Amino acid sequence: xxxxxxxxxxxxxxxxxxxxxxxxxxxxxxxxxxxxxxxxxxxxxxxxxxxxxxxxxxxxxxxxxxxxxxxxxxxxxxxxxxxxxxxxxxxxxxxxxxxxxxxxxxxxxxxxxxxxxxxxxxxxxxxx
Amino acid sequence: xxxxxxxxxxxxxxxxxxxxxxxxxxxxxxxxxxxxxxxxxxxxxxxxxxxxxxxxxxxxxxxxxxxxxxxxxxxxxxxxxxxxxxxxxxxxxxxxxxxxxxxxxxxxxxxxxxxxxxxxxxxxxxxxxxxxxxxxxxxxxxxxxxxxxxxxxxxxxxxxxxxxxx
Numbered sequence: 543x544x545x546x547x548x549x550x551x552x553x554x555x556x557x558x559x560x561x562x563x564x565x566x567x568x569x570x571x572x573x574x575x576x577x578x579x580x581x582x583x584x585x586x587x588x589x590x591x592x593x594x595x596x597x598x599x600x601x602x603x604x605x606x607x608x609x610x611x612x613x614x615x616x617x618x619x620x621x622x623x624x625x626x627x628x629x630x631x632x633x634x635x636x637x638x639x640x641x642x643x644x645x646x647x648x649x650x651x652x653x654x655x656x657x658x659x660x661x662x663x664x665x666x667x668x669x670x
Numbered sequence: 671x672x673x674x675x676x677x678x679x680x681x682x683x684x685x686x687x688x689x690x691x692x693x694x695x696x697x698x699x700x701x702x703x704x705x706x707x708x709x710x711x712x713x714x715x716x717x718x719x720x721x722x723x724x725x726x727x728x729x730x731x732x733x734x735x736x737x738x739x740x741x742x743x744x745x746x747x748x749x750x751x752x753x754x755x756x757x758x759x760x761x762x763x764x765x766x767x768x769x770x771x772x773x774x775x776x777x778x779x780x781x782x783x784x785x786x787x788x789x790x791x792x793x794x795x796x797x798x799x800x801x802x803x804x805x806x807x808x809x810x811x812x813x814x815x816x817x818x819x820x821x822x823x824x825x826x827x828x829x830x831x832x833x834x835x836x
Contacts, residue, residue, distance in 0.1 A: 563749060570756035579766045581795055582811040583756055589790060590749035611694045625789035625796070632797035632809060644768045644797065644807055651800040653807055 549605030553598045560594030563587045578632060578641035585628040593617055678712060680719045683731050685711035725779070728836035737830050744791045744826075752793050755812055767813040769794075769820050771806040775828060780835040781806070787827050794819065 570583020596613040603610040633655040635641050647653055679685050685708070692707035693699065719725075755764070775781060785796040785806060793811035800807070813819055 563753060566753040566756055570752075573761070574756070575761040575764070576766075578795070578797075578809050579764065579811055581809075582752060582793060585789055585795060586745075586752045586791075586793070587749055587756070590745065615691065615694050621790060622786070625786040628789050628795050629785065629797065632795055636797065641809075642766070642768070644809075645770060647800040647805060647807070648770065648772075649804075651802050651804060653798040654801050655798050657801050 546605060549601060553602045553605065556594050556598035556601060560591050560598060562591075563594060564591035567591055576641045577635045577638075581628060581631055581635070585624060589621060589624055592620060679715070681715045681725060681729075683729050683734075684715045686731075687711075688714055730834050730836070733830070733834045737834060740830070741787055741791065741827075748791045748793065752811065755793070759812070764812055765814055767810050767816045768797075769808040769810055769813065769816045771808055771820050771823055771828075773803070773805055773828070774824075775832055775835070776803065777835050778803075780831045784823075784827055784831055788823060794823070 564587070567584050567587035570587060571580055574580045574583060596617055600610065600613045636644060636653065636655055644653065688711040689704070689707035692710055693704060696703050773781065773784075775784065781799065781803065785799070788794050788796040788806070788808055793813075795809045796806055797809050798807040799805075808819075808823070810816065810819055
């Protein structure tokens with residue numbers, strides 16, 4: 543078996559792994575029951591799915607002789623930004639009460655998203 | 671000598687990181703671009719130092735790399751676990767839970783790395799920080815024993831982060 547063939551198989555395997563985890567992420571988003579649990583599927587399974595697809599792209603580039611490390615950057619930026627969007631979505635979920643309510647913070651503290659600040663409007667009830 | 675070094679590199683790890691990112695962005699490696707990356711790595715931290723006054727003074731790069739490898743491994747394991755849960759466990763048997771993690775670390779940088787790690791690993795998403803920054807609100811997808819998850823986060827990640835940001 544030549545390096546070319548090994549590389550081709552490696553690319554195929556990475557593509558399959560990536561596709562599998564992306565599919566599982568989509569299934570999770572579809573079938574889990576409330577907003578907070580639904581958030582778990584894309585944040586976790588998505589990173590792995592995209593990670594494996596980028597790994598396939600990198601291996602493919604090296605096999606065809608034009609090495610590239612750009613995918614590493616995509617991965618790094620994705621891993622840094624994905625938690626932040628998940629964080630924002632969970633804060634929205636806390637406000638919309640679309641999941642079981644979070645416990646109160648201990649010792650006279652509040653969760654920072656629930657802190658009342660000057661200039662906050664009176665809370666408006668969501669239409670059912 | 672040390673003062674000049676500190677003035678030129680207010681944050682040596684960031685200088686290194688910026689230079690490496692610049693090099694990866696290029697299509698091909700060349701010494702000219704390496705030098706330019708280094709110059710950018712000096713100018714950007716210098717120019718933004720004013721807006722980042724309380725940056726962590728001690729930062730152990732070696733331990734951070736070991737931490738990143740540990741987290742990468744955990745992400746792979748976590749993905750397989752979460753995929754298994756998503757594909758096989760009916761909704762009625764899922765035990766989602768909120769977990770409160772009291773924090774020992776205080777630096778904002780360390781807390782954000784911890785929160786990011788929690789979101790990327792085993793069935794947990796960090797949702798919010800308490801108003802005084804003393805505890806973290808975490809949501810777990812399937813938590814038969816919430817205390818065990820809290821202890822694992824504290825021992826596995828927070829203890830290591832405490833040694834990285836000194």
